[in-house]
Amino acid sequence: xxxxxxxxxxxxxxxLLLGLINGSFYALLSLGLAVIFGMxxxxxxxxxxxxMMGAFAAFLLLRHVGIGYWPALIIVPIxxxxxxVVIERLFLKRIQKLxxxxxxxxxxxxxxxxxxxxxxxxxxxxxxxxxxxxxQGGRNLGFMFLPNYRAWVIAFSLSVCLGTWFAIERTRxxxxxxxxxxxxxxxRAFGINVPRMVTLTYGxxxxxxxxxxxxxxxxxxxxxxxxxxxxxxxxxxxVIGGMGSIMGAIVTGFTLGIVEGLTKVxxxxxxxxxxxxxxxxxLLVRPAGLFGRSA
Amino acid sequence: xxxxxxxxxVRRETERSLAVAAAVLLAFAIVGPFVxxxxxxxxxLCFALFACAFNLxxxxxxxxxxxxxLYFGWAGYLAAHAAKVWGLQPEFAVLFGTASAAVAGLxxxxxxxxxxxxxxxxxxxxxxxMMYLVALRVKMTGGEDGIQGVPRGRLFGTFDLSNEMTMxxxxxxxxxxxxxxxxxxxxxxxxxxxxxxxxxxQRAISLGYKTDDYKLxxFVxxxxxxxxxxxxxxxxFQLASLTDVHWTMSGEVVLMTLVGGLGTVFGPxxxxxxxxxxxxxxxxxxxxxxxxQGAVFVICVLAFRRGIVGELAARLRVRL
Numbered sequence: 001x002x003x004x005x006x007x008x009x010x011x012x013x014x015x016l017l018l019g020l021i022n023g024s025f026y027a028l029l030s031l032g033l034a035v036i037f038g039m040x041x042x043x044x045x046x047x048x049x050x051x052m053m054g055a056f057a058a059f060l061l062l063r064h065v066g067i068g069y070w071p072a073l074i075i076v077p078i079x080x081x082x083x084x085v086v087i088e089r090l091f092l093k094r095i096q097k098l099x100x101x102x103x104x105x106x107x108x109x110x111x112x113x114x115x116x117x118x119x120x121x122x123x124x125x126x127x128x129x130x131x132x133x134x135x136q137g138g139r140n141l142g143f144m145f146l147p148n149y150r151a152w153v154i155a156f157s158l159s160v161c162l163g164t165w166f167a168i169e170r171t172r173x174x175x176x177x178x179x180x181x182x183x184x185x186x187x188r189a190f191g192i193n194v195p196r197m198v199t200l201t202y203g204x205x206x207x208x209x210x211x212x213x214x215x216x217x218x219x220x221x222x223x224x225x226x227x228x229x230x231x232x233x234x235x236x237x238x239v240i241g242g243m244g245s246i247m248g249a250i251v252t253g254f255t256l257g258i259v260e261g262l263t264k265v266x267x268x269x270x271x272x273x274x275x276x277x278x279x280x281x282x283l284l285v286r287p288a289g290l291f292g293r294s295a
Numbered sequence: 296x297x298x299x300x301x302x303x304x305v306r307r308e309t310e311r312s313l314a315v316a317a318a319v320l321l322a323f324a325i326v327g328p329f330v331x332x333x334x335x336x337x338x339x340l341c342f343a344l345f346a347c348a349f350n351l352x353x354x355x356x357x358x359x360x361x362x363x364x365l366y367f368g369w370a371g372y373l374a375a376h377a378a379k380v381w382g383l384q385p386e387f388a389v390l391f392g393t394a395s396a397a398v399a400g401l402x403x404x405x406x407x408x409x410x411x412x413x414x415x416x417x418x419x420x421x422x423x424x425m426m427y428l429v430a431l432r433v434k435m436t437g438g439e440d441g442i443q444g445v446p447r448g449r450l451f452g453t454f455d456l457s458n459e460m461t462m463x464x465x466x467x468x469x470x471x472x473x474x475x476x477x478x479x480x481x482x483x484x485x486x487x488x489x490x491x492x493x494x495x496x497q498r499a500i501s502l503g504y505k506t507d508d509y510k511l512x513x514f515v516x517x518x519x520x521x522x523x524x525x526x527x528x529x530x531x532f533q534l535a536s537l538t539d540v541h542w543t544m545s546g547e548v549v550l551m552t553l554v555g556g557l558g559t560v561f562g563p564x565x566x567x568x569x570x571x572x573x574x575x576x577x578x579x580x581x582x583x584x585x586x587x588q589g590a591v592f593v594i595c596v597l598a599f600r601r602g603i604v605g606e607l608a609a610r611l612r613v614r615l
Contacts, residue, residue: 037413043413043417091593094597095596095597100412101412104359104416105553105592105595105596106596106597108589109588109589109591109592109593109596110592112546112589112592113589113590114589115585116584116585116588119585120583228542232420232421232424233421238417239410239414239417239418239421269432272428273428276421276424276425279418279421280422283406283407283418284409287410
């Protein structure tokens with residue numbers, strides 16, 4: 001045991017770890033928002049609800065079908081992504097040519113519907129979801145105790161984020177995607193099915209939210225309002241980072257998680273508002289966001 | 296010149312249809328309490344004023360604020376605090392709530408108008424959430440209990456507002472005066488510049504207008520009027536609580552405006568009455584309210600973007 005600025009190292013590193021965990025979810029969710037925004041020009045307000053659906057899907061699969069954490073990690077993003085595909089085809093496609101604000105309002109409405117339905121059936125109290133057996137326990141690093149599951153969440157979400165970055169910035173498919181973002185008409189002229197690409201992009205972004213939900217289930221309680229609680233913070237993260245770059249979303253997400261964790265140690269009263277305050281400062285100093293291109 | 300002479304009769308006709316609509320509203324306000332519960336009408340009027348304030352921003356400047364609960368709810372808290380703890384007379388409590396909402400609007404407005412479009416919506420939402428979290432923690436707001444038992448007091452020291460009909464008259468007069476003010480703002484030269492910004496901000500800039508200043512003034516006005524609505528509501532219900540600062544309240548005012556008709560003078564009023572009535576009737580169904588609200592949002596965006604009054608105005612070929 002040692003102390004840093006009068007704070008015992010256990011508490012400091014414990015909060016740092018919590019911050020990294022929160023940061024993992026901020027990064028995954030803002031990454032999904034950025035991918036969707038790039039392609040559809042829509043801010044997906046449903047993102048929080050879809051994250052919540054991911055957590056609930058994992059919970060329901062375990063309770064009713066007996067499917068555990070590991071298969072859920074693959075199945076749930078596909079299920080949630082599929083609901084996203086349906087939403088895109090049924091609703092978002094129809095408002096493509098309208099002002100962006102309608103996209104925000106429409107997805108807000110969808111979020112209310114989804115949250116309301118889940119509240120109806122499961123109330124607003126949280127449901128517990130156990131840590132998978134293979135990741136129970138933890139190890140003592142000398143300066144702190146590291147639970148295995150938390151280490152896994154950080155490592156896995158970091159690799160998913162970097163994998164997504166690689167797929168979009170460094171592969172052929174990603175180059176089509178980026179080209180279609182810049183000029184859909186031209187990409188269409190090359191014989192690429194842009195509308196299908198838009199649909200699948202939305203499905204992918206939503207699938208990421210579902211994946212984040214599965215990972216969050218053993219850490220936070222599974223509850224209908226878990227999505228709306230986090231989505232507003234993620235919006236602030238997106239405003240701070242700017243939606244221009246994938247890497248920007250990842251870096252901002254993790255960094256803000258850590259900052260939030262540190263605030264919990266040094267100024268606990270400000271811990272849940274610190275991200276909003278950073279947003280204000282960034283807007284005053286650099287309105288386009290840290291990684292944003294000026295609009 | 297030709298366009299000028301042609302415009303005059305149109306303007307006169309517009310004013311006539313607006314006068315008719317205003318007369319209907321006034322008649323309703325007088326007959327209403329004999330048919331419906333006065334508290335219901337007062338609640339609806341507070342929300343109507345809130346929605347009109349919001350519409351001033353979205354309908355006429357094209358700025359979607361997703362955080363208007365901040366001004367509505369916090370003005371309610373401050374007016375309630377002023378009336379209960381400081382013992383201010385109701386007119387001063389309401390003024391105090393309104394003025395603090397204006398100040399809050401100025402501070403948040405300076406931050407929010409630095410970005411446009413979707414970002415503006417996200418920023419206002421985030422700022423409102425921040426102040427919601429503050430309301431959750433600060434002692435003054437009473438946390439989960441809110442500020443209860445707010446005294447209505449005596450208006451100007453003479454009219455006893457604990458009498459339901461006196462309170463009703465006060466709310467009607469303030470709301471109608473505020474509607475008239477909003478109408479004058481929209482149709483003033485200032486309002487014309489706002490509409491120009493909505494249609495094409497770049498062009499407004501190139502014509503020499505400092506659009507940021509105009510947007511900020513509109514934002515402060517909208518926040519102040521939302522604060523007026525929140526302060527009145529705190530007096531009517533003698534309660535200021537967390538529901539009024541929560542993001543769902545910001546969503547509700549978007550819904551009212553959208554249902555009634557974006558950018559119409561009377562749309563938000565109609566929308567507010569409808570949504571408040573809907574919530575009253577659906578209250579026993581609990582969480583279904585959320586689902587139905589969401590569904591109304593979706594339907595409005597997909598098929599009914601002009602809203603009720605907008606649709607009516609298009610059918611009758613008048614401006615309402």
